[in-house]
Amino acid sequence: MTESRALRALGCHVAECEACPRLVAWRTAVGDDPPPRYRGQEYWSRGVPGFGDPDPWLFIVGLAPAAHGANRTGRMFTGDRSADFLVAALHRAGLANHAESVSRDDGLRLIGCRMSAVVRCAPPDNKPTTAERDACIPFLARELDLCPRSRVVLSLGAFAWDGVLRVLAARGDAIPRPKPRFAHGAKAEMGGLTLLGTYHPSQQNTFTGRLTPAMLDAVLERARAIAGP
Numbered sequence: 001m002t003e004s005r006a007l008r009a010l011g012c013h014v015a016e017c018e019a020c021p022r023l024v025a026w027r028t029a030v031g032d033d034p035p036p037r038y039r040g041q042e043y044w045s046r047g048v049p050g051f052g053d054p055d056p057w058l059f060i061v062g063l064a065p066a067a068h069g070a071n072r073t074g075r076m077f078t079g080d081r082s083a084d085f086l087v088a089a090l091h092r093a094g095l096a097n098h099a100e101s102v103s104r105d106d107g108l109r110l111i112g113c114r115m116s117a118v119v120r121c122a123p124p125d126n127k128p129t130t131a132e133r134d135a136c137i138p139f140l141a142r143e144l145d146l147c148p149r150s151r152v153v154l155s156l157g158a159f160a161w162d163g164v165l166r167v168l169a170a171r172g173d174a175i176p177r178p179k180p181r182f183a184h185g186a187k188a189e190m191g192g193l194t195l196l197g198t199y200h201p202s203q204q205n206t207f208t209g210r211l212t213p214a215m216l217d218a219v220l221e222r223a224r225a226i227a228g229p
Contacts, residue, residue, distance in 0.1 A: 003054040006146050011049030014120050014139050020132045023121035030067045030122060044074030047121050050143050051076040052114030057227045058095065058220075059150040060086075061140065061160040063200065064119035064128055071122035075104045076115045085201040086115075086156075089213060093220040114150075116143055118163030126202075133163065141167045151227040153193055154219065157200035158182040164195055184211070185219065194226050 003011075018024050031043025048065040062082075065071045069080030077083040083101040090113065091099035097109040119128040119136045128136075144150065144167060155161040161182035169175050173191030180188035186197035198219045199211040206212075 004146065007050075007054055007143070010139065010142055010146065014047040014049045017047045017120065017136075017139075019135045020121065022129070023119075023123055023132055026124050027067075027071050027122050030071060034068065034072070038068060038072060041072065043072045045071060046074070047139075048074060048076055048117070049120075050114055050116035051078075052110035053112055054114070054147070056110075056112055056114040056147055056150055058113035058152050058154060058223055059144060059147055060113060060115045060154045060156065061164055062115070062117040062156045063126060063159045064117050065122045066126075067122040073103050075101070076117060077101055078106075078108075079103065081203050081206070082201045085206050085211075085213075085216070089201075089216045089220060092213075092217060093224070095220070114143075114147060116140060118160055128159075133159075137163060137166060140164075141170060145171075151193065152196060152223040154196050154198060154223060155182070156198060157202075158197075160200075161186070161195070161197050168193070168195075184215065185222075194223075196223055196226075 027045045031045035048070045066080045069083055070076050070078055073079040077086050078101045087096055087101040088099045090096040095111050095113045101108050118140055119133055120139055153164050155164050165175060168191050175190055176188060182197050184197060184199045188195045196219060198216060199205045201211060
């Protein structure tokens with residue numbers, strides 16, 4: 001299934017965006033002076049569009065591209081350890097045609113799901129500022145609007161959870177009170193969507209066992225049960 005003209009146009013706008021000077025400088029500097037293992041590779045060093053099924057039932061939201069992952073490869077959750085962990089889980093769940101996400105031309109195809117992020121440029125120390133989040137979040141809002149059949153949104157970490165709540169509130173969806181709090185396995189329903197939370201598949205979480213393959217598998221199984229695709 002090919003992307004709609006609107007999704008392609010949104011991807012172009014994301015890639016061309018230079019609204020945040022700090023992020024533009026950082027994403028460029030990272031590509032100009034990569035670690036030895038990536039020397040000689042041409043970095044994407046632009047905003048990273050969403051990737052996956054253009055008509056998903058599951059919409060996955062992360063924090064931002066990794067400096068030497070998506071910022072290098074130009075595809076969301078591609079080319080780093082977080083990508084390896086997440087895409088392997090998607091493959092086990094029948095949501096990806098293979099278990100690796102290495103490069104834009106590796107043949108990966110997502111089935112019924114799409115991967116995106118709150119912030120589209122790699123931030124220093126993986127910590128966008130509030131202003132950078134607010135400047136970028138309309139891209140996420142637009143992408144969700146262009147995927148109207150999404151029934152479950154999976155937030156990878158607290159930053160993504162908060163970003164999705166901000167998007168839904170801005171479009172007029174009634175947010176439960178008290179405001180739903182992030183936790184692994186957290187669930188909230190609003191605006192015809194179910195929001196699920198899981199720890200981010202960062203090395204900090206996966207290497208320490210805070211997030212295990214079985215834990216992520218269980219969340220994906222729960223998402224499928226809720227959506228009933």
